[in-house]
Amino acid sequence: xxxxxxxxxxxxxxxxxxxxxxxxxxxxxxxDYGPVKGTMVIRPYGYAIWENIQKDLDARxxxxxxxxxxFPLLIPMSYFTKEAEHVEGFAxxxxxxxxxxxxxxxxxxxxRPTSETVIGTMYAKWIxxxxxxxxxxxxxxxVMRWEKTTRPFLRTSEFLWQEGHTVHASEEEAxxxxxxxxxxxxxxxxxxxxxxxxxxxxxxxxKFAGAVATFGMEAMMLDGxxxxxxxxxxxGQNFSKAFNIKYLDKDSNQKFGYTTSWGVSTRLIGAIIMxxxxxxxxxxxxxxxxxxxxxxxxxTHKSGVIEKAKEVESILVKxxxxxxxxxxxxxxxxxxxxxxxxGVPVRLEIGPRDIENNQAVIVRRxxxxxxxxxxDNLAECVNAILEQVQxxxxxxxxxxxxxxxxxxDSLDGILSGVEGKNFVKAGWCGCRECEDKVKEVAQAxxxxxxxxxxxxxxCAICGKPAKHKVxxxxxx
Amino acid sequence: xxxxxxxxxxxxxxxxxxxxxxxxxxxxxxxDYGPVKGTMVIRPYGYAIWENIQKDLDARxxxxxxxxxxFPLLIPMSYFTKEAEHVEGFAxxxxxxxxxxxxxxxxxxxxRPTSETVIGTMYAKWIxxxxxxxxxxxxxxxVMRWEKTTRPFLRTSEFLWQEGHTVHASEEEAxxxxxxxxxxxxxxxxxxxxxxxxxxxxxxxxKFAGAVATFGMEAMMLDGxxxxxxxxxxxGQNFSKAFNIKYLDKDSNQKFGYTTSWGVSTRLIGAIIMxxxxxxxxxxxxxxxxxxxxxxxxxTHKSGVIEKAKEVESILVKxxxxxxxxxxxxxxxxxxxxxxxxGVPVRLEIGPRDIENNQAVIVRRxxxxxxxxxxDNLAECVNAILEQVQxxxxxxxxxxxxxxxxxxDSLDGILSGVEGKNFVKAGWCGCRECEDKVKEVAQAxxxxxxxxxxxxxxCAICGKPAKHKVxxxxxx
Numbered sequence: 001x002x003x004x005x006x007x008x009x010x011x012x013x014x015x016x017x018x019x020x021x022x023x024x025x026x027x028x029x030x031x032d033y034g035p036v037k038g039t040m041v042i043r044p045y046g047y048a049i050w051e052n053i054q055k056d057l058d059a060r061x062x063x064x065x066x067x068x069x070x071f072p073l074l075i076p077m078s079y080f081t082k083e084a085e086h087v088e089g090f091a092x093x094x095x096x097x098x099x100x101x102x103x104x105x106x107x108x109x110x111x112r113p114t115s116e117t118v119i120g121t122m123y124a125k126w127i128x129x130x131x132x133x134x135x136x137x138x139x140x141x142x143v144m145r146w147e148k149t150t151r152p153f154l155r156t157s158e159f160l161w162q163e164g165h166t167v168h169a170s171e172e173e174a175x176x177x178x179x180x181x182x183x184x185x186x187x188x189x190x191x192x193x194x195x196x197x198x199x200x201x202x203x204x205x206x207k208f209a210g211a212v213a214t215f216g217m218e219a220m221m222l223d224g225x226x227x228x229x230x231x232x233x234x235x236g237q238n239f240s241k242a243f244n245i246k247y248l249d250k251d252s253n254q255k256f257g258y259t260t261s262w263g264v265s266t267r268l269i270g271a272i273i274m275x276x277x278x279x280x281x282x283x284x285x286x287x288x289x290x291x292x293x294x295x296x297x298x299x300t301h302k303s304g305v306i307e308k309a310k311e312v313e314s315i316l317v318k319x320x321x322x323x324x325x326x327x328x329x330x331x332x333x334x335x336x337x338x339x340x341x342x343g344v345p346v347r348l349e350i351g352p353r354d355i356e357n358n359q360a361v362i363v364r365r366x367x368x369x370x371x372x373x374x375x376d377n378l379a380e381c382v383n384a385i386l387e388q389v390q391x392x393x394x395x396x397x398x399x400x401x402x403x404x405x406x407x408x409d410s411l412d413g414i415l416s417g418v419e420g421k422n423f424v425k426a427g428w429c430g431c432r433e434c435e436d437k438v439k440e441v442a443q444a445x446x447x448x449x450x451x452x453x454x455x456x457x458x459c460a461i462c463g464k465p466a467k468h469k470v471x472x473x474x475x476x
Numbered sequence: 477x478x479x480x481x482x483x484x485x486x487x488x489x490x491x492x493x494x495x496x497x498x499x500x501x502x503x504x505x506x507x508d509y510g511p512v513k514g515t516m517v518i519r520p521y522g523y524a525i526w527e528n529i530q531k532d533l534d535a536r537x538x539x540x541x542x543x544x545x546x547f548p549l550l551i552p553m554s555y556f557t558k559e560a561e562h563v564e565g566f567a568x569x570x571x572x573x574x575x576x577x578x579x580x581x582x583x584x585x586x587x588r589p590t591s592e593t594v595i596g597t598m599y600a601k602w603i604x605x606x607x608x609x610x611x612x613x614x615x616x617x618x619v620m621r622w623e624k625t626t627r628p629f630l631r632t633s634e635f636l637w638q639e640g641h642t643v644h645a646s647e648e649e650a651x652x653x654x655x656x657x658x659x660x661x662x663x664x665x666x667x668x669x670x671x672x673x674x675x676x677x678x679x680x681x682x683k684f685a686g687a688v689a690t691f692g693m694e695a696m697m698l699d700g701x702x703x704x705x706x707x708x709x710x711x712g713q714n715f716s717k718a719f720n721i722k723y724l725d726k727d728s729n730q731k732f733g734y735t736t737s738w739g740v741s742t743r744l745i746g747a748i749i750m751x752x753x754x755x756x757x758x759x760x761x762x763x764x765x766x767x768x769x770x771x772x773x774x775x776t777h778k779s780g781v782i783e784k785a786k787e788v789e790s791i792l793v794k795x796x797x798x799x800x801x802x803x804x805x806x807x808x809x810x811x812x813x814x815x816x817x818x819g820v821p822v823r824l825e826i827g828p829r830d831i832e833n834n835q836a837v838i839v840r841r842x843x844x845x846x847x848x849x850x851x852d853n854l855a856e857c858v859n860a861i862l863e864q865v866q867x868x869x870x871x872x873x874x875x876x877x878x879x880x881x882x883x884x885d886s887l888d889g890i891l892s893g894v895e896g897k898n899f900v901k902a903g904w905c906g907c908r909e910c911e912d913k914v915k916e917v918a919q920a921x922x923x924x925x926x927x928x929x930x931x932x933x934x935c936a937i938c939g940k941p942a943k944h945k946v947x948x949x950x951x952x
Contacts, residue, residue: 034548044543067520072510092578100571101622146577158549
């Protein structure tokens with residue numbers, strides 16, 4: 001909060017991307033490390049981004065008919081063992097409550113790493129007949145997965161997310177829901193975060209523990225690595241059989257439901273930072289920026305300047321723009337640096353000569369373009385520029401992603417491709433050995449399959465006939 | 477979810493209020509019991525009320541300058557011991573994580589029962605100078621306090637709440653913040669929940685563990701018991717000294733800050749139920765009702781009826797009213813019962829004859845008054861009725877509260893007063909013995925002090941000179 005800490009340096013984005021990331025998230029006060037290893041504190045500037053994400057996504061969920069609910073944090077350990085793959089996947093990273101209220105518990109309780117088990121238990125109780133289906137619920141909550149390393153927003157033991165859980169009468173309907181929610185995420189990422197996404201099915205190795213099929217969305221970061229930004233799982237009858245989610249069908253037979261689950265987390269904030277940032281710091285998409293326009297009055301000692309700046313602020317705020325005025329006792333240049341670092345999409349400068357000429361100077365964060373605008377119709381003008389920033393950011397990151405998507409037909413090609421910081425599309429025979437080989441040789445993983453893109457004849461790794469086309473990349 | 481379960485009976489509200497409450501929260505699908513003892517699941521209909529509460533309160537908090545943030549769930553056990561009263565108050569009801577990631581932890585971690593300790597630790601790191609003050613943050617989160625009994629919304633091991641935490645340079649400013657947030661809660665309860673509140677300082681016995689002074693808000697429930705609906709704590713320098721929250725003042729001296737904290741929880745939903753309900757079930761204040769107007773088409777087999785109902789719905793929804801149409805294949809009478817039980821403030825019936833006459837019939841949930849309205853200007857009309865319901869509910873609960881607020885000047889008077897289901901105002905000498913005596917004899921506690929009401933000459937319990945006027949009541 002002390003203003004002095006803003007002036008310090010950020011590591012070189014090209015030479016040390018990891019340090020650049022850490023510098024940016026800490027210095028812009030998005031986040032801080034919590035007292036317990038592996039935890040983070042989301043500070044107001046970071047949390048405001050999350051609130052904007054939540055508001056936008058929540059409306060999209062509700063449009064599909066999903067409703068919010070809240071399920072308990074603590075899950076009996078025995079629940080995890082009911083679905084064999086699920087326990088194998090999650091047991092190693094669970095945090096366990098063994099004592100409470102001054103006594104040892106009869107059964108240890110897990111802090112939810114994800115809630116299929118507890119929500120499945122409740123669904124089994126609530127669902128009786130085909131008339132009760134589909135059931136579509138979502139919860140916004142904290143989850144915990146014990147991690148050895150800490151990277152704010154990317155990898156922490158506790159994080160915030162939403163998890164949607166649905167039950168359907170037929171496989172067809174459940175698969176449709178899985179794909180629909182994947183599309184909700186994809187369009188949200190593009191329209192709101194200005195991040196283009198590759199979506200597709202995950203390989204068996206990379207899928208969610210307990211799913212029949214996992215569909216992921218992968219975003220290209222500025223350092224050429226991929227970030228999994230969200231997943232939508234088709235769970236088939238795996239969980240409905242494990243938790244006895246049955247319904248009486250029209251034909252008077254008891255049948256197991258088909259379930260799905262889908263989630264995105266505060267990781268999305270990491271994606272925004274690494275998809276759009278630059279040497280000066282954050283570049284925030286206007287739709288999620290906590291402050292969309294920062295007003296910096298120039299020559300504040302001159303009478304009427306601060307008043308005019310405040311007047312401009314109130315005009316913008318009335319028009320629905322998140323605008324603030326920086327009237328602190330610091331130089332304009334210092335303020336420019338700080339708000340550039342904090343990624344505010346539009347800066348509006350106003351001084352005595354501007355006031356005389358009934359104008360203001362606008363500087364775009366994405367292009368640094370300077371635009372002199374009239375104070376008449378100012379709100380319309382700022383709104384138009386914010387829209388331009390938003391769409392330009394998508395164009396830019398799409399160009400980056402496309403330029404860094406290449407094809408390869410050999411393991412060498414995959415290796416040099418990912419070393420060159422690319423998404424590499426290649427044929428794959430479908431066997432685990434080849435997938436492991438890519439990991440071993442190129443430190444890259446199969447991000448998603450993109451068969452609709454045209455499956456090559458041969459597997460790039462073993463040369464046998466290919467069954468899929470896969471996007472390989474190094475990933476967060 | 478199966479429609480059949482709605483038809484069942486609710487216990488008599490006058491004969492067995494506790495069972496009435498349980499029946500209502502379960503049958504209206506606000507809530508269900510979770511698999512772990514002491515936990516609840518907040519179902520969509522209940523969670524939608526919480527979302528409306530959050531939206532309204534959050535805007536009020538932000539108007540005071542508070543910003544949202546998120547702090548870790550897990551707190552090192554050693555943190556609690558830093559403030560002596562605090563550990564004594566909370567240690568017995570803490571849930572403890574001892575194992576994580578497959579290994580035993582070096583230090584056991586508490587699941588937050590409240591976050592003064594972890595937030596204080598971060599504030600100490602962030603605050604350097606007087607320029608950083610005041611700091612005002614709030615978080616919406618889950619907390620856990622191990623409980624032996626379970627009463628959905630009223631007493632569960634895990635619940636949802638918000639906790640605001642502020643730091644100020646002076647005692648005066650911190651006390652002002654404490655009182656300001658109490659007033660935010662009081663006005664919110666009256667304006668939005670239609671619940672009149674007595675506010676005041678708590679006695680030493682009843683205050684928050686670690687506070688200098690706790691101010692509470694007490695609401696009268698229909699059974700004559702009091703419900704503590706929120707608290708605002710002035711913490712003085714207790715936590716700033718324990719956690720080293722210091723700032724460099726203008727005079728170049730290091731000084732400890734003065735802190736406050738304030739919170740309300742999903743208990744508020746319990747307050748709504750018990751302040752407004754009746755034999756038919758819930759009566760929800762329009763401002764927080766998930767559905768404000770339920771449209772029930774009559775004689776749906778007649779052509780055009782469902783279409784007209786849907787048209788009415790879209791007119792209301794466009795006007796910002798939360799309206800839904802019940803087109804299920806059940807009789808109108810069955811639907812009336814169900815939506816009355818679910819507390820929807822306004823029911824709108826529309827059938828062939830209504831359509832012919834360009835009208836609809838509106839029935840208010842609070843008074844059962846029937847009003848025939850024209851379909852012209854329908855939205856304005858419904859909005860006006862919703863406002864009337866909202867204000868009438870406050871008038872009604874205020875009348876109930878006032879009629880049940882009496883004075884007493886003896887222990888007998890207090891006993892017969894609380895047995896008669898009243899708030900009892902009485903003089904108190906200020907000593908713990910007299911307070912304990914009231915508890916022992918009348919099973920009532922000091923809810924808040926109301927000295928501004930005029931302190932009586934004598935303590936109603938011991939007859940010595942009174943120092944305070946206290947509201948005694950039996951309480952949840």
